[in-house]
Amino acid sequence: MSESRISCEEVVQRLFEYMDRELDSYTSAEIQRHLERCHDCFSRAEFERQLRERVARSGQQEAPERLRHRIREMIERF
Amino acid sequence: MTASNRRPRPLPTSKECRGQFEQEVTRLMDRLYGTALRLARNPDDAEDVVAETVSNAWRKLDQLDDLAHMEGWLFRILHHTFVSHWRRRQCRQEKEVDIEPEDNDIRFSLFEKLHQPFLLWWGAPEKEFVNALLHEDIQNAIDNLPDGYRVVIVLVEVEGYSYEEASGLLDLPLGTIRSRVSRARTLLQKALWSQGQDAGLAKCCGQPSGTSSGGDL
Numbered sequence: 001m002s003e004s005r006i007s008c009e010e011v012v013q014r015l016f017e018y019m020d021r022e023l024d025s026y027t028s029a030e031i032q033r034h035l036e037r038c039h040d041c042f043s044r045a046e047f048e049r050q051l052r053e054r055v056a057r058s059g060q061q062e063a064p065e066r067l068r069h070r071i072r073e074m075i076e077r078f
Numbered sequence: 079m080t081a082s083n084r085r086p087r088p089l090p091t092s093k094e095c096r097g098q099f100e101q102e103v104t105r106l107m108d109r110l111y112g113t114a115l116r117l118a119r120n121p122d123d124a125e126d127v128v129a130e131t132v133s134n135a136w137r138k139l140d141q142l143d144d145l146a147h148m149e150g151w152l153f154r155i156l157h158h159t160f161v162s163h164w165r166r167r168q169c170r171q172e173k174e175v176d177i178e179p180e181d182n183d184i185r186f187s188l189f190e191k192l193h194q195p196f197l198l199w200w201g202a203p204e205k206e207f208v209n210a211l212l213h214e215d216i217q218n219a220i221d222n223l224p225d226g227y228r229v230v231i232v233l234v235e236v237e238g239y240s241y242e243e244a245s246g247l248l249d250l251p252l253g254t255i256r257s258r259v260s261r262a263r264t265l266l267q268k269a270l271w272s273q274g275q276d277a278g279l280a281k282c283c284g285q286p287s288g289t290s291s292g293g294d295l
Binding site: 017047050051054055059060061064070071072075078 | 099121125189193204208216220234237241
């Protein structure tokens with residue numbers, strides 16, 4: 001009953017949707033269980049999670065002073 | 079008095095409200111600009127998108143029920159602002175967006191390129207690779223994605239929108255978002271692999287390992 005029935009191949013296929021929280025709760029729990037038992041799939045998931053964090057951080061960028069000044073002036077005119 | 083402090087209703091004409099609005103916009107400026115830059119790719123367009131966002135937000139401020147919700151609301155306006163620019167351009171450059179995947183790209187996985195199962199106790203080359211990537215490497219890889227893929231990856235991976243939310247924002251079917259996110263990730267990983275090779279990052283760990291098989295612990 002508690003045995004993971006999902007295969008490594010299925011986990012790999014659905015890993016991104018799992019990480020995006022786009023799977024139904026049953027499939028998501030199956031993958032979670034598999035990842036707790038399978039070292040290779042866990043390593044893969046960890047790698048994708050780290051890469052994803054780096055990609056998410058790419059949205060951080062210092063705004064140029066020119067833009068800050070432009071926005072300040074704009075708000076003053078509101 | 080206390081109740082109104084708990085749930086302030088913004089009044090677009092009040093000075094106090096303008097002060098709060100400016101404070102919040104200033105606090106979020108780097109993220110607004112960073113997101114706009116990843117979406118628009120070029121600094122001038124990104125600045126225009128942020129400025130138009132701030133202007134639109136001020137105009138619609140009476141629609142915001144609580145200033146505490148301003149962060150998410152501002153980013154929604156930013157995406158809507160960008161998307162309306164993008165749609166106008168999409169109409170002019172239809173082909174740029176509708177790029178079909180090439181079969182030989184579909185299976186690419188950075189993990190499979192880097193992972194070496196027999197080095198488990200020695201280290202993890204794939205982690206070293208990710209850590210060695212520069213911020214600029216990732217930005218370049220995203221910036222070089224075709225428009226249709228770049229926009230979905232920024233919405234889903236950078237901003238954390240669900241597929242359904244991205245579908246609503248871009249007015250595209252859910253299935254299209256799903257396939258574009260998947261394809262965008264493949265393209266992104268391919269670009270990072272290529273950049274990593276150029277930078278010598280993959281030299282010591284870049285043995286193609288094929289499909290790595292799993293194994294229960």
